[in-house]
Amino acid sequence: MTPLPDATRLCEQLAAQIKPRLRPDTALVGIHSGGAWVADYLHRALGLATALGSLDVAFYRDDYGSRGLHPRPQKSGIPFDVNDRHIILVDDVLYTGRTTRAALNELFDYGRPGCIELAVLADRGERQLPIAPAYCAWVLEERLPAGSKLSLRRGEHGELSLELKHA
Amino acid sequence: MLNPQLSADGRLKHLITLDGLPRGVLTEILDIAAPFTEVAAREVKKVPLLRGKSVFNVFFENSTRTRTTFEIAAKRLSADVINLNVATSSTNKGETLLDTVDNLCAMGADMFVMRHASSGAPYLLAQHLRNTGRDHISVVNAGDGRHAHPTQGLLDMYTIRHYKQDFTRLTVAVVGDVLHSRVARSEIAALTTLGVPEVRVIGPKTLLPSDVERMGVRVFHDMNEGLRGVDVIMMLRLQNERMQGALLPSSQEYFKFYGLTEEKLALATKDAIVLHPGPMNRGVEIDSAVADGDHAVILPQVTFGIAVRMAVMSMLAAGN
Numbered sequence: 001m002t003p004l005p006d007a008t009r010l011c012e013q014l015a016a017q018i019k020p021r022l023r024p025d026t027a028l029v030g031i032h033s034g035g036a037w038v039a040d041y042l043h044r045a046l047g048l049a050t051a052l053g054s055l056d057v058a059f060y061r062d063d064y065g066s067r068g069l070h071p072r073p074q075k076s077g078i079p080f081d082v083n084d085r086h087i088i089l090v091d092d093v094l095y096t097g098r099t100t101r102a103a104l105n106e107l108f109d110y111g112r113p114g115c116i117e118l119a120v121l122a123d124r125g126e127r128q129l130p131i132a133p134a135y136c137a138w139v140l141e142e143r144l145p146a147g148s149k150l151s152l153r154r155g156e157h158g159e160l161s162l163e164l165k166h167a
Numbered sequence: 168m169l170n171p172q173l174s175a176d177g178r179l180k181h182l183i184t185l186d187g188l189p190r191g192v193l194t195e196i197l198d199i200a201a202p203f204t205e206v207a208a209r210e211v212k213k214v215p216l217l218r219g220k221s222v223f224n225v226f227f228e229n230s231t232r233t234r235t236t237f238e239i240a241a242k243r244l245s246a247d248v249i250n251l252n253v254a255t256s257s258t259n260k261g262e263t264l265l266d267t268v269d270n271l272c273a274m275g276a277d278m279f280v281m282r283h284a285s286s287g288a289p290y291l292l293a294q295h296l297r298n299t300g301r302d303h304i305s306v307v308n309a310g311d312g313r314h315a316h317p318t319q320g321l322l323d324m325y326t327i328r329h330y331k332q333d334f335t336r337l338t339v340a341v342v343g344d345v346l347h348s349r350v351a352r353s354e355i356a357a358l359t360t361l362g363v364p365e366v367r368v369i370g371p372k373t374l375l376p377s378d379v380e381r382m383g384v385r386v387f388h389d390m391n392e393g394l395r396g397v398d399v400i401m402m403l404r405l406q407n408e409r410m411q412g413a414l415l416p417s418s419q420e421y422f423k424f425y426g427l428t429e430e431k432l433a434l435a436t437k438d439a440i441v442l443h444p445g446p447m448n449r450g451v452e453i454d455s456a457v458a459d460g461d462h463a464v465i466l467p468q469v470t471f472g473i474a475v476r477m478a479v480m481s482m483l484a485a486g487n
Contacts, residue, residue: 056202059214059481068178068485071195075202109211
């Protein structure tokens, strides 16, 4: 397989896709942890006025019965009124779509957003739910082997990189 | 030794006592409780973790606060909650504890939250469930006799960590009726496990267990001496309902020697916090000026208690 693309480059591309479609009331919500890092980058790159939101979907996952609870869930924080707002949900890697579904459910517990769009750094396909990104910087052309995990890492100085682990 | 509270892979199955629970598990519960505190701030104060599960609150002894906070916690996890005030039901007609439980299992219980006047009753229940092949049902001890009140101990630990961050630099005093207090036993066990270097107990000889030093605490009978330099003061309720015989001359006299007043509080560090498990006897173990003062964290304890109980119940449901 060809080497993984540079994560910072992908973030720049994602920001460029989103920029022309920003509205005055647009807010970003990153899904913990990788999505929150990307959202943090986008928030600075796009110079958004509305504070950045973050979600940890641990309490909304559908595999809780089989995999148990994540041992260190983070506090979700939505520091703005979601009602009638344009929200862009940000994640690092889109795969089955189950994390996105959990995040949508959680977001609706804060109110009734006007519109939600999805922005992801990478789309590895193999969706199990009817979910598609509005903004995506990298679409993988080939399927990854079953059990492999593509995720975003953040180094000591905040530098982002993609990592692929095989089962 | 087999710990009946943990499954073979170390996950929490039942919560019966904090005594013997590893530090890692205690810390994990506190860590998981933290994000639950945020749920209360949402428009919809619920998460779907226990959707479709039935939680039975079985209280063989009266309680308002504990039962209510367990009920709120279960409801915020989306569970169905059934409250049984057994003090006024079939056990009064002669049914045994285990028969009552078997009936509730037949009604589809997934979790029991139990309070009982007899020490060991929740353990008996957990054992019964295992012996009858109903291991998937969890038990939470909401207070058994003088033995343990683990969720109270945990919410106290959560409160201390919230205000003081690091357990390993604290001096903590537990004050009052330790003899009758399951809360004190759970607190002391948790404080010791979490690495508090000095735990003191303060009380009259008649209200301290005779072998209290074996719990690894320093004993003080003079409150002024015991409070000197402490960071955390954990007051206990004077449990008049459990006292038999003349343990105390009078509640006025008790207040004089062991009631927490502003003068006595001034002996502790200047940013000391004061905890009380409730219900408070004002003018007996605590003066109103302290209970309503800047050092008291008694109402935050109640709020944190909901998040801690949510964490415990969601871990139990995941462990099964």
